[in-house]
Amino acid sequence: MNATDRTPFDLLTSALAGDPGRPLVTFYDDATGERVELSVATFANWVAKTANLLQGDxxxxxxxxxxLLLPAHWQTAVWLLACSAVGAVADVAGDPAAADVVVSGPDGLEAARACRGERxxxxxxxxxxxxxxTPDGFVDYAAEVPGQGDRFAPFAPVDAEDPGLIVAGREFSAAEVVERAEAEAPSLDLTGPGSRILxxxxxxxxxxxxxxxxxxLATGGSVVLCRHLDRLDEEALAKRIEAERVTAVRR
Structure with a gap:
C-alpha cells in the first residue's frame, strides 16, 4: 500500500504497478469443481472492463x-473494485428498489426486478x-463486458471521503475501507507481500x-476465496491449504 492510496481502486492500481503477474484472487466453488486464478493484471483488466460498462453503458x-445481490465470488470482487473506480456506492445485499443499478446472480433475479434503473x-x-x-429485463454481464475497453478513466473525479461501500447496514467512505483493511490485516494474519489467506x-x-x-489487497497479499467449502472434508481442506501455500484461514 502506498501513502497515496485512498480508495480500493487506488490499491489495485498500485498492485498493478508493483507486481502485475502475481496471484491476487483464486476462486473455488466446491459445488461445481470450478477453480479460477486471477493475477493482479488479469483481475485489473476485468475491473477496467466492468468499470467501463458501469460508467458508459x-x-x-x-x-x-x-x-450487489451476489455471493462471495471472484466476479463480485471485480464489481466491488469497479464501483470504487467509478465512485459509485457498492451496496452489498442492498435494497434494489433504492438502487440506481442492480447486479444480481441467478438466485436474486426476482428481487432485483424492484430496481427501476439498470439491471x-x-x-x-x-x-x-x-x-x-438472457433473463427478461436484464443485460447479461458475460455478453456485455468482453467488448469494453481495457483501460479505465473516470468521467468525474472520485472523492475518497464520499460513501463507497454499504454492508450489513453500515456505510463506509472509500478511505475508511482502505484504512480499516490495512489496520485489520494483522488480526487476519496478513503480514505483507506473500501472505495468502483462505x-x-x-x-x-x-x-x-x-x-x-x-x-x-491492502497488504500486497492474495486470497483463496472458497464457496461451498462445507462440501470438503478436513483432509481435502488440508491438501488445498498446502497446495495453495495458504498462510491464514478464515471460515
Whole structure:
C-alpha cells in the first residue's frame, strides 16, 4: 500500500504497478469443481472492463448506488473494485428498489426486478459463461463486458471521503475501507507481500469483505476465496491449504 492510496481502486492500481503477474484472487466453488486464478493484471483488466460498462453503458457515476445481490465470488470482487473506480456506492445485499443499478446472480433475479434503473445479471457459471437465455429485463454481464475497453478513466473525479461501500447496514467512505483493511490485516494474519489467506466467509459482512478482498489487497497479499467449502472434508481442506501455500484461514 502506498501513502497515496485512498480508495480500493487506488490499491489495485498500485498492485498493478508493483507486481502485475502475481496471484491476487483464486476462486473455488466446491459445488461445481470450478477453480479460477486471477493475477493482479488479469483481475485489473476485468475491473477496467466492468468499470467501463458501469460508467458508459449503465451511466453510473459518483454517488450512484449499485446493489450487489451476489455471493462471495471472484466476479463480485471485480464489481466491488469497479464501483470504487467509478465512485459509485457498492451496496452489498442492498435494497434494489433504492438502487440506481442492480447486479444480481441467478438466485436474486426476482428481487432485483424492484430496481427501476439498470439491471445486470450474472450467470456465475464456470469460466464466466453466459446465461443460456438472457433473463427478461436484464443485460447479461458475460455478453456485455468482453467488448469494453481495457483501460479505465473516470468521467468525474472520485472523492475518497464520499460513501463507497454499504454492508450489513453500515456505510463506509472509500478511505475508511482502505484504512480499516490495512489496520485489520494483522488480526487476519496478513503480514505483507506473500501472505495468502483462505476465506470461506460470505461477502455480506465487513469481516467477509475484509478477509476475502480488501485486506489482502491492502497488504500486497492474495486470497483463496472458497464457496461451498462445507462440501470438503478436513483432509481435502488440508491438501488445498498446502497446495495453495495458504498462510491464514478464515471460515
Amino acid at each position: 449503465l451511466s453510473a457515476g459518483p454517488g450512484d448506488r449499485v446493489a 445486470v445479471a450474472l450467470a456465475l457459471r464456470p469460466l464466466g459463461g453466459r446465461f443460456p437465455r 476465506s470461506a466467509l460470505p461477502y455480506d459482512t465487513w469481516q467477509g469483505l475484509s478477509a476475502g478482498l480488501y485486506s489482502p
